[in-house]
Amino acid sequence: MTEEPEQTPVEEIEAALDEDAYALDRRTVAGILHAVEADDRERLTELLEPLHAADIADLLEQVDAPDRRRLVALYDKEFDGEILSELDDSVREEVIGLLSPEVLRDSVRELDSDDVVDLLEYLEEPQQEQILGALEDSDRVAVEQALNYPEESAGRLMQREVVAVPEHWSVGETIDFMRARDDLPDQFYHVILVDPRMKPVGHVALGKLMASPRARALSELLEPSFRTIPAEQDEEDVAYAFNQYHLISAPVVDENDRLVGVITIDDAMIVLDEEHEEDIMLLAGVGEGSLSDSVRVTISQRLPWLAVNLATAILASAVIAIFEDTIAGFVALAVLMPIVASMGGNAGTQSLTVAVRAIATRDLTGSNVWRVIRRECLVGLANGVVFAVVMGLIGWVWFDTMMLGVVIAAAMVINLVVAGLAGTVIPVLMERFGVDPALASGTFVTTVTDVVGFFAFLGLAGMVLL
Amino acid sequence: MTEEPEQTPVEEIEAALDEDAYALDRRTVAGILHAVEADDRERLTELLEPLHAADIADLLEQVDAPDRRRLVALYDKEFDGEILSELDDSVREEVIGLLSPEVLRDSVRELDSDDVVDLLEYLEEPQQEQILGALEDSDRVAVEQALNYPEESAGRLMQREVVAVPEHWSVGETIDFMRARDDLPDQFYHVILVDPRMKPVGHVALGKLMASPRARALSELLEPSFRTIPAEQDEEDVAYAFNQYHLISAPVVDENDRLVGVITIDDAMIVLDEEHEEDIMLLAGVGEGSLSDSVRVTISQRLPWLAVNLATAILASAVIAIFEDTIAGFVALAVLMPIVASMGGNAGTQSLTVAVRAIATRDLTGSNVWRVIRRECLVGLANGVVFAVVMGLIGWVWFDTMMLGVVIAAAMVINLVVAGLAGTVIPVLMERFGVDPALASGTFVTTVTDVVGFFAFLGLAGMVLL
Structure with missing residues (x-):
């Protein structure tokens, strides 16, 4: 804390709350609200630009409803789909209602299909329809397929893009195959080995692949922590498995043990966080409360x-x-x-x-x-x-x-x-x-x-x- | 639940608790305790062999003290350092005391240096000395350096092995460099770009590297979510940053912004889990209690x-x-x-x-x-x-x-x-x-x-x- 002798007790309390690393401090928030007040779109965009979508979402949750309305209206075309992903359920519905149809369409189209699933899960029917309608056809099919899995199951959590190769391949074959493919997912950490029936039998970390001679068989480089996750499994159990067994990613399989997707630790971490939150809230008799609820x-x-x-x-x-x-x-x-x-x-x-x-x-x-x-x-x-x-x-x-x-x-x-x-x-x-x-x-x-x-x-x- | 009509209410309760995915069920536990009872080392090893170290640690926490003593004594040379890492603080001290010096030495030498730091952090002085003494010289130096950082700081959480390359390199140069190195870390997900003063300026995901043409500059492939973590930062803030910004790994820097290590999401997830646990326990007025305490x-x-x-x-x-x-x-x-x-x-x-x-x-x-x-x-x-x-x-x-x-x-x-x-x-x-x-x-x-x-x-x- 910077010692300023003229701080009042009120200011000291405010300062203490803003002191945590990564907290949005009052100055930033005040500046943004000032730009909104002045209808200054350029200044608003300039202030929000350096912020992560998760921080903008927090900001939208922390300001009151009238400020939120004006901020979203002014930000308009700059509004990013990621912000929607990061918002609390209660505020998310409100913000989706504030966006013009074109802005909503553009925002949603930027998102990966698993983020869209996450976004849709807790929305009311009409908003679900509106967002599904905004998607391109191929994405819509993917999202609708994911929604066929039970709520809060591994099937809804997984991403469908996987990197899988035959179990008998060598390091060289695998690298050449990957470098030739032009549709590799954005985020992946392991190459999954599958048998001829598409059943995952193990996986190799990308780092290990990089460090090994081209002639080495993939089967010699398998990670010891490999586990598959049934698509129907409850996401709470998925989070437990990632935490207990220190998994980074795990293939998801259908009832016939065939590969249908992959879950990565970042998604599991979010679930773990939510489950803990739920436990604390239930123990205190608060249900699903959050500060951004009306x-x-x-x-x-x-x-x-x-x-x-x-x-x-x-x-x-x-x-x-x-x-x-x-x-x-x-x-x-x-x-x-x-x-x-x-x-x-x-x-x-x-x-x-x-x-x-x-x-x-x-x-x-x-x-x-x-x-x-x-x-x-x-x-x-x-x-x-x-x-x-x-x-x-x-x-x-x-x-x-x-x-x-x-x-x-x-x-x-x-x-x-x-x-x-x-x-x-x-x-x-x-x-x-x-x-x-x-x-x-x-x-x-x-x-x-x-x-x-x-x-x-x-x-x-x-x-x-x- | 399998419906067995002759289940008593007591058995129904036991079965309900064992039903969760990944729970150690009574049959497994009973079989293991039976082998211990019979002094049958071969059978014990056979039963523990398929279990993950985290599950063996849970088992040791769940059985009572006399059974724990006999199990550890019988398992002896098969005892794995990972099990120590996974144990609750209270039981860990006890188990370290049960291991013979040679078994302890071999167990600890298997571990990565950041796991040894984690192991040592909450031990009493004499046990700390004993474990430091068991390490090879280079490992001991690494561990002692990590212990110089404040308790529960990023510096203690990080691993010191990093993969860093000059910021102006291309994809091809980077792949060739990595494939030529024989000391790549076991787990890494990003190549860190550093300036000439070893200050991290961005990082590139391994998957992205694989998917890009050799001539492409790394600087064109930077991950948007890049953030550095100060080595002195509290691990609670580190966990918050990983969860808030969906980081997978983040370089750790010293007070001059120079690269000193890297933290990966799996470590952050463990911290997040512990911090939540602590909050729940503090809110209930339990302090640091766990079921395995005496x-x-x-x-x-x-x-x-x-x-x-x-x-x-x-x-x-x-x-x-x-x-x-x-x-x-x-x-x-x-x-x-x-x-x-x-x-x-x-x-x-x-x-x-x-x-x-x-x-x-x-x-x-x-x-x-x-x-x-x-x-x-x-x-x-x-x-x-x-x-x-x-x-x-x-x-x-x-x-x-x-x-x-x-x-x-x-x-x-x-x-x-x-x-x-x-x-x-x-x-x-x-x-x-x-x-x-x-x-x-x-x-x-x-x-x-x-x-x-x-x-x-x-x-x-x-x-x-x-």
Whole structure:
């Protein structure tokens, strides 16, 4: 940070957020918005020119809707298809609606067919039609074929242009073949070896090919990490495989093991990023939210999760209501009961998060699930005992009632063991019933710890104190 | 899932967890443990042979400590350095301790120098020494040089072997040069163009090189996505750049812009994965936990977070204690008060999670921070009004007291607006003061919503109801 003594706290906050490498800083954004304000197309083009399409997309997401409209209108013919690819779903629909048909056509025609598939996937029918109509015939066929694969499958992720040669070829033959071809894909890293039935049997890295004598057989240069991906496989599994096995590219095969395309690591990295994002958002009960959604969309996204939480909170209140007379007899219980529930909720969230991640990374499996559950209960027991002692003493001293300390200590141990149990068992059961373990598990776990916490604390108090 | 009618519920759960593509299934694990049990080295080697080092590492993490010891002892000389690279930090230390010095030496010598750096980074001093001592001299120098760069920097992530040529070369010159060199790196995807001072000025994809006539100048084939990475840059920023700009490889430069190494996307993908993992774990208050940590380590990891939560829960209780008389006069308040706190906590966590992610992805910047805060408060207000109406009616009907409904409705609106505010302002302030926004923000946010929720609800009730 450059130390400028006259920075106000507000400016310091703004500066801190802009400090990250690669962040679009306020000066750039202000300059662009100024050019838009002044209707100065030349200046706008000049300012956007050095920016990567991904950064222009971020800019469009960060400005508000009126500025976005004016920016897109002014930029007009300079608008690049890549920007559409990079936009968040919510803003993408809006921007496509802002582009004139000719600009949209030109933008889309610049894109590779797999980027068009990615673009189309989450659009409404009429916009899909509009974009498909803008494509040239051969591209349209390719895109429509890709759309025949299931949503979020390897088939939609792959590019169809591959470089494949017979498995018995030599380095020299392969180089000559490649140098003679005039339709090599833009991005490829391996030459795929196929058998006569077009089944991939291995691949050779371009670098290895370069470094080897012409007479060497390709079959001697195979990469050890070779794996094929079924076209129907879920893209989440594809991303896992790339990350786990350090793949750079992998051939995609149909149900007969024939080569139909290739997936490269850059696409897998995007999927990995999206899947993580989804997990975090689901665990927090946000669904698909992003900052570029409108206020109305955001309200409606978060509302259902809050409604579920309200239902479970009322359930916990109903438990408290059972003990209304106990509380009336000893109001200190009302003061202390949220502590037991809160500690249980926190410990449960800890166990839950570890379990959800472990299921996603295949670290929690059928072989170790029972040991993991036992382990989490043990951790809950140990931490429960620690905080039982602390809270028991605090409860005793605060309200000068030893038995109150004993009650809160016992409730703490019970609730933290239950937290460990619920935090692991609930996501495991979600997985068993085919539901994403990250989805709403948090609400279930805290419901359990709230109910058990209130019940144990107030129930014991009713037995012991009154 | 294969339908086997005689599966018990326990087996169904185990099967569901093993169903994910690429998961190590129980049969494989049981077979391996059986071979270990029987001291059958030949069978063990035969079973592990087809597995990728990453899968063997996962296996070692999933079995318990005694099995791990026996497996490593039996596998012995077959043990591969790659497995060490793939292991979780906690288990890695243990396994290194289990290997005989000769096996450790042979394992480590197989690895590339950047993998050795990765291996050493988080080991204790004596184990670091042991591994450095096992390396051949040239490798040791390379590793020690890499360790001079800051922790988690681009300099530690990069490989030092690069393929660089003068910027004015042609395709033919470059191919001849590469084919004449006998020390090309195993993995490389671009030829880097450098000026006479070794400053990278662009790079050409190997595929493009293959597809171009020999006479074509390299400078005509440059990739548009070219970017250099400063060696001191944080690896988190490196991962962001790869993901944002779809880089496949990027040259690393020193403070004089001279080429010192290259980072490839597979390393960036691992960092991206780790950073996400860290964010999820920090948001849940788990720190660095993984399933392979021992029970004792896990207890001590989670304890500090629970202690912080206990302190904040006691703070919330102190607020309740202020209103002890109010509650004694009207016990229904004790029944309903956790609902206000719980809804606030949930709404706050939603805002928080969106804000933490947006800061990480550079979507929340100095240009839009105030709009985002206003937006989150608006969303809180709108959802607050919805749940105020719902909960107002429930409170009124449940306890047959209209004013109780009014009080809980008012408290709900207040707390949900505060939740939106705290959920965004707290992570922004953490960023301002250079703390990871994911760290403990959750505890602060729920402290605010607990305190405000109890205070607003009980305070209003005290004014209105008694």
